[in-house]
Amino acid sequence: MVEGIFTGCQVPDEQAGLIADHLVQANLRGVDSHGVSRVGVYVDRIEQSLVSARTALETVHETPVSALVDGGNGSGIVVAERAMRLAVSKALDAGVGLVSARGSNHCGMLAYYTAMAARAGLIGFAVTSAPPTMAPWGARTPFFGTNPLSYAIPMAERDDIVFDMATSQVARGKIILAAKEGRNIPVGWALTTDGQQTEDADAALDGVMLPLGGPKGSGLALLVETLSSALSAAPFGPHIPPLYHNPDHTQQLGHFFMALRPDLFRSPSEFAATMTQLAGEITALPALPGHDRVYLPGEIEARTARDRVEHGIPISQEVRDELIRLSGRLDAATGNSR
Amino acid sequence: MVEGIFTGCQVPDEQAGLIADHLVQANLRGVDSHGVSRVGVYVDRIEQSLVSARTALETVHETPVSALVDGGNGSGIVVAERAMRLAVSKALDAGVGLVSARGSNHCGMLAYYTAMAARAGLIGFAVTSAPPTMAPWGARTPFFGTNPLSYAIPMAERDDIVFDMATSQVARGKIILAAKEGRNIPVGWALTTDGQQTEDADAALDGVMLPLGGPKGSGLALLVETLSSALSAAPFGPHIPPLYHNPDHTQQLGHFFMALRPDLFRSPSEFAATMTQLAGEITALPALPGHDRVYLPGEIEARTARDRVEHGIPISQEVRDELIRLSGRLDAATGNSR
Numbered sequence: 204m205v206e207g208i209f210t211g212c213q214v215p216d217e218q219a220g221l222i223a224d225h226l227v228q229a230n231l232r233g234v235d236s237h238g239v240s241r242v243g244v245y246v247d248r249i250e251q252s253l254v255s256a257r258t259a260l261e262t263v264h265e266t267p268v269s270a271l272v273d274g275g276n277g278s279g280i281v282v283a284e285r286a287m288r289l290a291v292s293k294a295l296d297a298g299v300g301l302v303s304a305r306g307s308n309h310c311g312m313l314a315y316y317t318a319m320a321a322r323a324g325l326i327g328f329a330v331t332s333a334p335p336t337m338a339p340w341g342a343r344t345p346f347f348g349t350n351p352l353s354y355a356i357p358m359a360e361r362d363d364i365v366f367d368m369a370t371s372q373v374a375r376g377k378i379i380l381a382a383k384e385g386r387n388i389p390v391g392w393a394l395t396t397d398g399q400q401t402e403d404a405d406a407a408l409d410g411v412m413l414p415l416g417g418p419k420g421s422g423l424a425l426l427v428e429t430l431s432s433a434l435s436a437a438p439f440g441p442h443i444p445p446l447y448h449n450p451d452h453t454q455q456l457g458h459f460f461m462a463l464r465p466d467l468f469r470s471p472s473e474f475a476a477t478m479t480q481l482a483g484e485i486t487a488l489p490a491l492p493g494h495d496r497v498y499l500p501g502e503i504e505a506r507t508a509r510d511r512v513e514h515g516i517p518i519s520q521e522v523r524d525e526l527i528r529l530s531g532r533l534d535a536a537t538g539n540s541r
Numbered sequence: 542m543v544e545g546i547f548t549g550c551q552v553p554d555e556q557a558g559l560i561a562d563h564l565v566q567a568n569l570r571g572v573d574s575h576g577v578s579r580v581g582v583y584v585d586r587i588e589q590s591l592v593s594a595r596t597a598l599e600t601v602h603e604t605p606v607s608a609l610v611d612g613g614n615g616s617g618i619v620v621a622e623r624a625m626r627l628a629v630s631k632a633l634d635a636g637v638g639l640v641s642a643r644g645s646n647h648c649g650m651l652a653y654y655t656a657m658a659a660r661a662g663l664i665g666f667a668v669t670s671a672p673p674t675m676a677p678w679g680a681r682t683p684f685f686g687t688n689p690l691s692y693a694i695p696m697a698e699r700d701d702i703v704f705d706m707a708t709s710q711v712a713r714g715k716i717i718l719a720a721k722e723g724r725n726i727p728v729g730w731a732l733t734t735d736g737q738q739t740e741d742a743d744a745a746l747d748g749v750m751l752p753l754g755g756p757k758g759s760g761l762a763l764l765v766e767t768l769s770s771a772l773s774a775a776p777f778g779p780h781i782p783p784l785y786h787n788p789d790h791t792q793q794l795g796h797f798f799m800a801l802r803p804d805l806f807r808s809p810s811e812f813a814a815t816m817t818q819l820a821g822e823i824t825a826l827p828a829l830p831g832h833d834r835v836y837l838p839g840e841i842e843a844r845t846a847r848d849r850v851e852h853g854i855p856i857s858q859e860v861r862d863e864l865i866r867l868s869g870r871l872d873a874a875t876g877n878s879r
Contacts, residue, residue, distance in 0.1 A: 211818060262714065264805075271807070297606060298607055299639060301801065333681050340835070341832040341836060343827055345828075368756075422704040425704070428819065430664075434807060467607040467609075468602065468641045474771060484684070488682055490681065491732075491736055492736070497677055498680070504574060506840055
């Protein structure tokens with residue numbers, strides 16, 4: 204159904220399949236904020252010609268270990284997948300691959316791309332800039348996006364380690380949820396439009412997000428902005444137009460991907476044995492009250508995915524209605540009833 | 542004086558000069574926890590033959606973009622400087638250089654090494670593992686060290702951006718200071734030995750540090766551990782012996798360094814212009830109450846260094862006495878009165 208909606212917008216079959224796979228994978232992993240709830244805004248922007256329906260990457264500059272690619276304002280998920288595929292291919296040949304992408308759009312969940320590298324036996328990294336919602340440390344107005352970063356490490360005897368975090372104190376979704384439920388938020392998550400600390404979730408949503416741990420998250424966000432935007436010549440910080448409620452401007456986002464071969468340093472079997480031991484020791488540590496045991500990054504998401512494959516993905520009525528409406532309009536237009 | 546203390550311990554002149562330069566640079570930048578207050582423990586461990594006086598790096602495995610080096614249990618500062626120098630050299634030739642080091646020791650302030658890359662016009666990264674003091678997210682016993690990470694970005698028209706953070710919620714030094722001054726600490730910084738949240742600084746020092754933002758800092762620490770220890774075959778987590786009060790065991794620490802050429806992606810002048818604009822816009826943002834303006838990572842440290850070059854470095858009486866005592870004993874032995 205999701206794939207059919209995108210082919211109904213003139214997205215080529217294979218690219219529509221990739222976008223659908225990405226969004227469903229996000230839901231399976233429990234990252235519902237980056238799942239099929241995004242179909243609506245992606246379709247809107249394609250139909251308004253603010254995102255190209257057909258994504259064609261241009262390689263602007265290339266070396267054996269690197270590439271700068273331009274996504275031609277195509278779908279962010281397609282641009283990012285192609286860029287990481289290129290980084291993986293270069294790493295398999297040269298040991299390491301670094302790919303900077305511009306002319307892209309919202310690329311969903313970074314974990315999708317770093318997990319690709321891990322499946323190829325590589326350590327993967329990915330970062331992306333995003334529209335401004337977060338103040339640098341010491342500032343009271345937005346500049347950075349939530350500027351997430353992700354890495355993945357291949358594991359021989361258990362799920363690959365897959366880590367994905369925003370550099371903000373909390374995900375914006377937690378504030379949205381608190382606002383919906385009429386709850387206060389802790390001081391330190393966000394500021395009001397006047398730059399005041401606030402416990403009021405509604406005031407926080409109108410205001411500005413704060414970086415993780417003050418100068419630490421702010422410095423990480425600056426690194427993300429530099430790698431994603433400055434290296435690729437994509438717009439940075441306040442020059443990035445919003446994803447939502449923006450009928451006029453393309454986003455032209457920048458991302459950065461890296462993959463590296465562990466056997467640059469050690470034999471694959473030795474590295475795998477060490478990682479198995481390290482993971483085993485961490486997960487066997489005595490747990491804090493309220494934790495049933497210690498989990499590795501991505502372990503809970505992988506468990507959720509297995510559970511949801513078996514029992515289905517819970518989708519809100521609102522998202523369900525939207526998908527049915529879009530499918531009726533677009534899927535029918537292509538004669539595609541999936 | 543510091544250089545003479547190390548030559549008095551049979552450290553070769555050039556290596557003693559490097560160690561002294563590093564420690565003094567840390568003090569100049571205001572990072573006094575990594576400055577000359579470390580001379581005592583470094584000397585102790587050299588004199589106890591737990592650190593080799595003469596550091597000779599062996600290149601275990603090498604490609605055009607990477608190297609695994611073994612420091613032969615030499616001085617961490619010398620091993621790390623050589624490793625980053627190699628990463629820089631590879632990056633200048635091949636675009637990117639990744640160097641994993643093992644057989645090392647406490648290497649001081651990571652910012653020293655990433656700043657080397659920035660001075661060469663490169664983006665630099667450095668991470669190191671450390672003796673266990675921090676619990677992974679969800680655990681109540683130490684496993685990770687404070688596992689710091691640093692990056693630096695070359696700037697054309699202002700001080701290079703130099704960022705250096707521990708992945709723990711706060712630096713251990715802040716808890717030590719609170720304990721000395723009889724102050725409480727905020728909940729969330731540390732746990733007691735029983736795994737209970739605590740506001741008691743003394744109980745926190747006996748207990749375990751918590752990672753920055755829970756799962757986020759914990760995931761970053763795991764990445765640091767993987768790059769520093771697992772890739773290099775150095776001991777990890779709880780297998781790393783302590784630096785202090787440890788007369789029996791060598792540390793054999795692992796570190797990881799990376800340098801990359803921005804002109805893999807854009808011309809140096811274009812990248813420099815974007816970074817100048819980005820830095821200018823961030824530092825011009827309206828500041829929060831209590832902040833005179835918004836600073837970039839490393840900017841306050843660079844200002845402190847200029848101030849301390851002019852007005853001198855404040856050294857505690859305790860550290861001063863120790864340096865005079867060591868200098869009297871060791872510097873005289875070499876006939877070196879610097």
